[in-house]
Amino acid sequence: MLTVYDCIVSDHDLRLVALAALVCALASLTAVNLLHHVRRADRGNRASWLCIAAASTGFGIWATHFIAMLAFSPSVPTAYNVVLTVVSLIAAVLLTGIGLGAALRPGLVAAPWIGGAIVGGGIAVMHYTGMAAFEVAGTITWNHWLVAASIGLGAAIGAAALSVALDSTVLRAKLSGALLLTLAICSHHFTAMGAVAITPDPSIALSSSSIHAGWLAAGVALVSLAILLIAVVALSLDIRDRRRASLEIERMRDLTDAAVEGLVVCAGDVIVTVNQSFARLTGLTAEQIAGRDLSEWVPDAAKRDTLFTFLGRAIETELRNADGALMPVELIARQISYNGAPHNVVAFRDLRDRRDAEAQIRYLAHHDPLTGLGNRASFDHRLDREIRFHRRARRQLALLCLDLDGFKEVNDIYGHAAGDRVLQDIAKHFSSVLGEGQMLARLGGDEFAIIAPLVTDPAQVGQLADTLLKSLAWEQDGIPAGLVSVSIGVALYPSDGKDRTELLSSADAALYRAKTEGKGTYRFFEAAMGAQIRERRSIEHDLRGAIANNELSLAYQPQAQVETGEVNGFEVLLRWNHPARGNVPPALFIPIAEESGLILKLGEWVMREACREAATWMRPLTIAVNVSALQLTSDGFVEFIEATLGETKLPSHRLEIEITETALVRDPNRALHSLQRLKAIGVNIAMDDFGTGYSSLSNLRAFPFDKIKIDRSFIQAVHANPQAAAIVRAVLGLGRGLGLPVIAEGVETAEELRFLGLEGCAEAQGYLFGRPAPIKEFVPLISANVVTLPQPHVKAARN
Numbered sequence: 001m002l003t004v005y006d007c008i009v010s011d012h013d014l015r016l017v018a019l020a021a022l023v024c025a026l027a028s029l030t031a032v033n034l035l036h037h038v039r040r041a042d043r044g045n046r047a048s049w050l051c052i053a054a055a056s057t058g059f060g061i062w063a064t065h066f067i068a069m070l071a072f073s074p075s076v077p078t079a080y081n082v083v084l085t086v087v088s089l090i091a092a093v094l095l096t097g098i099g100l101g102a103a104l105r106p107g108l109v110a111a112p113w114i115g116g117a118i119v120g121g122g123i124a125v126m127h128y129t130g131m132a133a134f135e136v137a138g139t140i141t142w143n144h145w146l147v148a149a150s151i152g153l154g155a156a157i158g159a160a161a162l163s164v165a166l167d168s169t170v171l172r173a174k175l176s177g178a179l180l181l182t183l184a185i186c187s188h189h190f191t192a193m194g195a196v197a198i199t200p201d202p203s204i205a206l207s208s209s210s211i212h213a214g215w216l217a218a219g220v221a222l223v224s225l226a227i228l229l230i231a232v233v234a235l236s237l238d239i240r241d242r243r244r245a246s247l248e249i250e251r252m253r254d255l256t257d258a259a260v261e262g263l264v265v266c267a268g269d270v271i272v273t274v275n276q277s278f279a280r281l282t283g284l285t286a287e288q289i290a291g292r293d294l295s296e297w298v299p300d301a302a303k304r305d306t307l308f309t310f311l312g313r314a315i316e317t318e319l320r321n322a323d324g325a326l327m328p329v330e331l332i333a334r335q336i337s338y339n340g341a342p343h344n345v346v347a348f349r350d351l352r353d354r355r356d357a358e359a360q361i362r363y364l365a366h367h368d369p370l371t372g373l374g375n376r377a378s379f380d381h382r383l384d385r386e387i388r389f390h391r392r393a394r395r396q397l398a399l400l401c402l403d404l405d406g407f408k409e410v411n412d413i414y415g416h417a418a419g420d421r422v423l424q425d426i427a428k429h430f431s432s433v434l435g436e437g438q439m440l441a442r443l444g445g446d447e448f449a450i451i452a453p454l455v456t457d458p459a460q461v462g463q464l465a466d467t468l469l470k471s472l473a474w475e476q477d478g479i480p481a482g483l484v485s486v487s488i489g490v491a492l493y494p495s496d497g498k499d500r501t502e503l504l505s506s507a508d509a510a511l512y513r514a515k516t517e518g519k520g521t522y523r524f525f526e527a528a529m530g531a532q533i534r535e536r537r538s539i540e541h542d543l544r545g546a547i548a549n550n551e552l553s554l555a556y557q558p559q560a561q562v563e564t565g566e567v568n569g570f571e572v573l574l575r576w577n578h579p580a581r582g583n584v585p586p587a588l589f590i591p592i593a594e595e596s597g598l599i600l601k602l603g604e605w606v607m608r609e610a611c612r613e614a615a616t617w618m619r620p621l622t623i624a625v626n627v628s629a630l631q632l633t634s635d636g637f638v639e640f641i642e643a644t645l646g647e648t649k650l651p652s653h654r655l656e657i658e659i660t661e662t663a664l665v666r667d668p669n670r671a672l673h674s675l676q677r678l679k680a681i682g683v684n685i686a687m688d689d690f691g692t693g694y695s696s697l698s699n700l701r702a703f704p705f706d707k708i709k710i711d712r713s714f715i716q717a718v719h720a721n722p723q724a725a726a727i728v729r730a731v732l733g734l735g736r737g738l739g740l741p742v743i744a745e746g747v748e749t750a751e752e753l754r755f756l757g758l759e760g761c762a763e764a765q766g767y768l769f770g771r772p773a774p775i776k777e778f779v780p781l782i783s784a785n786v787v788t789l790p791q792p793h794v795k796a797a798r799n
């Protein structure tokens, strides 16, 4: 060390040494900056920038060496061999280029160390080649230990220099790297110079081809100038890169702040930076979080380990916020390069909404959203479980099926919102009377069911049913008490069914019986009820094939003038001749067709056949066709009538549709719309069965009726029941008041006809004029000549 010190202090011009150190520092800083630039450059430009970096570093090392050599004054003549001087420069450029390239080799952790060592080796090769170019009038002897030390120092410090320089893009790292590289060059040079001992020998002459130190100084000055220029370029590049990088960071920050997910950049477990979303999740500011440990927010250590071990894998855990509250989150970690160094970025997704939605979905899967009661799925599940339990325990279980009566009317008259409130109220009322362990569920629409476990005596269930019936005696929102009642069917396990399906079917059969026997009541299942249900299903099944199997036909019943007996038209009535059952009464199959929706298909068939038939008649008689509520409110009904009239060429004024009052309350707005459109195309509309339904005067005024049809039950009672006679008189008076003709149906006797004539009823229909029969039996009535039906008593009675 002393030798090296002596060498610098006594053999060198210290001003030039300082200059060499300055050039060296400048070259080193340029090298480090360019090295970073090479690392950032895209593939295409990388090689060019590496060459520039190699040239500037090589030149810098070379210039440092030769300025330092100029500073060296061994007191004997000196000169430099041109070829070897150039070779030393080439060696410096080449080897530093290789070293810098190696330092940037991707995927190799030790690359900066290896590259730095190569650069250090390059410094040594350059130095000793340069020393070989050094001619002196004397002999040079070397201290081999110092030679080895110089090589070792250059390589070791060079390796450390590149490792530090490439560790980060921050200025400090770059400056430290440049300083170490300066140290590598200088320590190598002066240690190597310390190894030199020159013994003057005047007999040794300098070769004539060698260049004088003055020329060398000029060359070195040029090289230094070049380094200076390259340094300026490198610096401006660095400034540009930094500006770009900071803009990029700003952009990234804006972007991450805009992200919905919380983002955290970690160095190990320490948080370096976070975005606004994460700050919001924790309830702190980004500044308060930076520098703290991730474990403060993700307390589950095992989950943290998994997160960083399996990068890219989503992990569900909990985040602790500033208040200590835990919230469910999903985390994914990835490795990124942040500030030039590898970091982990962790994305935090708030799972609270998802968990709420999942809970909501789970709730909806098992509950009825309107009433909050269990739904069919949870009811089925519970019933299965209870049946299994009662089978093992050999106990009895009751199943109650409940169906509201009059609920459709509530919907029709008061609207669906009122209907919903009624259902909610009813659910509350029913729930309030349930005993422990009993379950109430809404199976859909106005259907409810109750499971009553551990029944010891069926009378208990009867009491429960009674309480349920009474619980509906309430008034709500102007809906009168009694408008809605409930019918209940009860089945017992195991006697009425061994499994859920059987038990439900038995309770349904009992419910059907309760409905048909007056509503607002309850019935226990009896074996015979099952047969009834099966019978209905069988009729429905056979009815589906009735049109295709040609089992349907139409019967026609004349409608005549009361005064004259002249036939005005016919009512058409559907007949079903079942291959096994024979003639099935419409009163039996029409309600089944209405309940099952089959009436749509049947009704179309009746309408087409009736219009086709009527269009063939010689007399322009009317044809009255019954239309159910479902048909009237079905999509495309008016279009269908128009098309049928068009196809059959029946003039619209000859078609009359008969609508019952209940068909209007099903969907009054839609019914009115259809009737107005039918009326507009000339179809006549009769109100059927008047007196049996709501008999509402407002309906008569609100809907565009052309005729009122008094129900046959009143006509047949006019002589036995003064009230019936009064009703018939009232309806006839109503018709007169509203300017609507009235037709009386079910006229069977001359007395009834006489009564109607006396009361001023214009038209009648009934067995007296003719029973419903195939049209061929009425051929004279539909032929050209006017035929009157028997009505002798009317005028006689008048007179």
Ligand SMILES: Nc1nc2c(ncn2[C@@H]2O[C@H](COP(=O)(O)O[C@H]3[C@@H](O)[C@H](n4cnc5c(=O)[nH]c(N)nc54)O[C@@H]3COP(=O)(O)O)[C@@H](O)[C@H]2O)c(=O)[nH]1
Residues within 6 Å of the ligand: 557, 571, 572, 573, 574, 585, 586, 587, 590, 603, 606, 626, 627, 628, 658, 688, 689, 712, 745, 746, 747, 748, 765, 766, 767, 768, 772
């Ligand atoms: N939607 C449709 N409904 C239809 C159709 N065809 C029939 N029906 C309805 O079925 C109910 C029963 O009909 P039906 O058994 O045919 O009874 C009708 C007549 O036979 C019966 N009637 C006629 N005159 C008399 C009589 O003097 N005495 C007596 N006891 N019964 C008589 O009345 C029924 C006609 O009723 P109405 O329709 O109210 O005029 C019945 O409700 C039919 O409407 C169809 O195609 N579509």
